[in-house]
Amino acid sequence: MTVQDVRAFNRFYTNVIGALDYSRQLYAPYTLTESRVLYELAHSPRTDAADLRTGLALDAGYLSRILNRFERDGLIERVPSPQDPRRRRVTLTPRGRETAALLAERSDQAVGTLLSTVPAADRERLSEAMRTIRDLLSEGRGPGREDVVLREPGPGDLGWIVQRNAALYAAEYGWNADYEVLVAKIVAEYAQDHDPHGERVWIAELDGRPVGCVMCVRDEAPGTARLRLLLVEPDARGLGIGDRLVSAVVGFARSAGYRDLVLWTNDVLTSARHIYQRHGFTLVAEKPHHSFGKDLVGQDWRLDLGTTPE
Structure with a gap:
């Protein structure tokens, strides 16, 4: 050449x-x-x-x-x-x-x-x-942050969310099929009936394949949105994908008029917790529980969307 x-x-x-x-x-x-x-x-x-x-x-x-x-x-x-x-x-x-x-x-x-x-x-x-x-x-450079695209889910992506959540949490934390059942229920409820103006799913794509996801849905409490199912594939970590996905949820929830954004997680998910803290979420409650075949400590986090983001 x-x-x-x-x-x-x-x-x-x-x-x-x-x-x-x-x-x-x-x-x-x-x-x-x-x-x-x-x-x-x-x-x-x-x-x-x-x-x-x-x-x-x-x-x-x-x-x-x-x-x-x-x-x-x-x-x-x-x-x-x-x-x-x-x-x-x-x-x-x-x-x-x-x-x-x-x-x-x-x-x-x-x-x-x-x-x-x-x-x-x-x-x-x-x-x-x-x-x-x-x-x-780009030989030797490897993928960079600019190579990652956030997009709406396409055909098959909702099924991918269920499959990858189940597989990754089983591999990394030993969670059993009960977690897959929970994720499948969350995704099915979104697919069957969601408000496109107040609820949304993001897929992070790298080199034509999904490598991450997150969901924003309406919570039971009035004026409150809930962040769910944040996930980043192991081989795509270190590119700031989790931070971008959470940023997308926060920006969307604020523009959609929600007053609060909440989420539930477990204390073993340390990387995700650090991302939530960087975006201004505060821990409001925690409680031990036995779920997914493990003894865990569940945590509720909240972000006041009326405040200026840090």
């Missing part, structure tokens, strides 16, 4: 991407770069402006102009970071989330139209070629 081969491919692929944005309608009224910023904010609800600039490799002045426009359009809110007042935390407003979701939907539709021109028998070959390019050009 020569430099000219790579440049020729780049020209070809640039034309493909340009064709997706037909007549500049795909991201209208925002540019491709502005849409990338919206996407990043939608998937990282607790992002500082400095993080955006670094992650997207944008000039500080250019990013500032984009954020100024978003603020004028009512898409974002900017407040000083509690950790460092010199930094600005950027979060999407409900209108911003709606806009980001609309742009993502248009992008999915455009890519779907492109893929419809590829014979079904060749799509796996195309997918494998894309993975090969990514793998070879």
Whole structure:
């Protein structure tokens, strides 16, 4: 392979991407770069402006102009970071989330139209070629945080949540099939009857496969949401996936108008507890119990969504 081969491919692929944005309608009224910023904010609800600039490799002045426009359009809110007042935390407003979701939907539709021109028998070959390019050009780097995508569940994902929860907790903590029964019940109740405006499931995807999940559902207490079934695959830990999933739940619950966010966990799940604490959850009660074939200490945690996140 020569430099000219790579440049020729780049020209070809640039034309493909340009064709997706037909007549500049795909991201209208925002540019491709502005849409990338919206996407990043939608998937990282607790992002500082400095993080955006670094992650997207944008000039500080250019990013500032984009954020100024978003603020004028009512898409974002900017407040000083509690950790460092010199930094600005950027979060999407409900209108911003709606806009980001609309742009993502248009992008999915455009890519779907492109893929419809590829014979079904060749799509796996195309997918494998894309993975090969990514793998070879990132040789030795390994997956990074930017390679993880948070998305809504697709066909088979709810079953995956049940299967992986049962398998992982059996392997790591020795829990029996009673836990699988509990998870299956939670997932089935969500699948059968959930409010899309107040309840949601996230799947974390890496290299085309699910590696994590979390759920936000309405609690029995009025004005309260419940975080459930946080899970990250062992080989995907260390990429901040658990933190992003919890951030997504907190941001969603706050934008949906809940006053409180609660969760139930067990004291043996130390990594998850540390994530909850970083997001401002406080322990409100704990009680020993025998469940899933083990003696455990159950814990109730709560986050007041009316307070400024730490």
